[in-house]
Amino acid sequence: MMIPKVIHPIVFTHMGMYDLGRRQNMRKKPVRAGKGNTLNNRNYQRELDNLIENIKKEEKTPTLFLHSGCAPCSSYVLEYLSEYFEITVFFYNPNISFREEYVKRAGELRRMTEEMNFRHPVHVVEGPYEPEKFFRMAKGLEDVPEGGERCFRCYRLRMEEAAKLASEGNFDYFTTTLSISPLKNAPKINEIGEELGEIYGVFHLPSDFKKKNGYKRSIELSGEYGLYRQNYCGCVFSKKEQERRMQEREREAKTRGSAQEKQRNSGKTL
Numbered sequence: 001m002m003i004p005k006v007i008h009p010i011v012f013t014h015m016g017m018y019d020l021g022r023r024q025n026m027r028k029k030p031v032r033a034g035k036g037n038t039l040n041n042r043n044y045q046r047e048l049d050n051l052i053e054n055i056k057k058e059e060k061t062p063t064l065f066l067h068s069g070c071a072p073c074s075s076y077v078l079e080y081l082s083e084y085f086e087i088t089v090f091f092y093n094p095n096i097s098f099r100e101e102y103v104k105r106a107g108e109l110r111r112m113t114e115e116m117n118f119r120h121p122v123h124v125v126e127g128p129y130e131p132e133k134f135f136r137m138a139k140g141l142e143d144v145p146e147g148g149e150r151c152f153r154c155y156r157l158r159m160e161e162a163a164k165l166a167s168e169g170n171f172d173y174f175t176t177t178l179s180i181s182p183l184k185n186a187p188k189i190n191e192i193g194e195e196l197g198e199i200y201g202v203f204h205l206p207s208d209f210k211k212k213n214g215y216k217r218s219i220e221l222s223g224e225y226g227l228y229r230q231n232y233c234g235c236v237f238s239k240k241e242q243e244r245r246m247q248e249r250e251r252e253a254k255t256r257g258s259a260q261e262k263q264r265n266s267g268k269t270l
Helices: 044-058 071-081 099-115 131-138 149-168 186-200 214-225 236-269
Strands: 010-013 063-068 086-091 122-126 173-176
Touching: 044 186, 063 071, 063 149, 071 086, 071 099, 071 214, 086 099, 086 149, 099 122, 099 214, 131 149, 149 173, 149 186, 173 186
Parallel strands: 063 086, 063 173, 086 122
Antiparallel strands: 010 122
């Protein structure tokens, strides 16, 4: 296995120096997960469970190129998958505004991987900050609600870069941590991943990491390691949406408070 060189990444390793050529000539055809009949009826967690069982039977340690959105969403995924895979975590999120936020999230990911203990090695590759790619992708979709087509294209933008590099680096699998969020569309993420896997010739690892209490565990690990938890995905659109929701909640709270005050005053008058 080789860490791709095309982005000139900074590589941080959890367990010693990374032997770039160690797996280059050892790659075998990866185990594939079984599929259901239709996208919406598939249980991606069950597919991953079955794949891992086959890996355990073969007594192998396949390589995984894992796109990461942030440290909190990666915490449980790394705790879980590092039991079975040698993982390279790829932090690449051109959707994030602004550079300071990008640097902060990347730093938290590096710190977390240095402090956590893993059965198999975990390496971190930090991709370039390229917000212009996100804004080109989002042009014309600025008014699309969160969770719609703009988000789907954002999934693909980040996952495609991961798929390219996973293929160039001869990794056995690639996937993303995005499905751990209750707000992310896991079927769409897997649909995109499988399409990219076919294009770039690398197997997509099925995932729905919020299952098996994955999201809950990520919150626990975030508290345990004191991780910075942002309240929006990173883009300017989600930030505006989060601010709008907070303002709505504040207005509702003020309205309830005024109504309660009127009730109390009315009782005193009577």
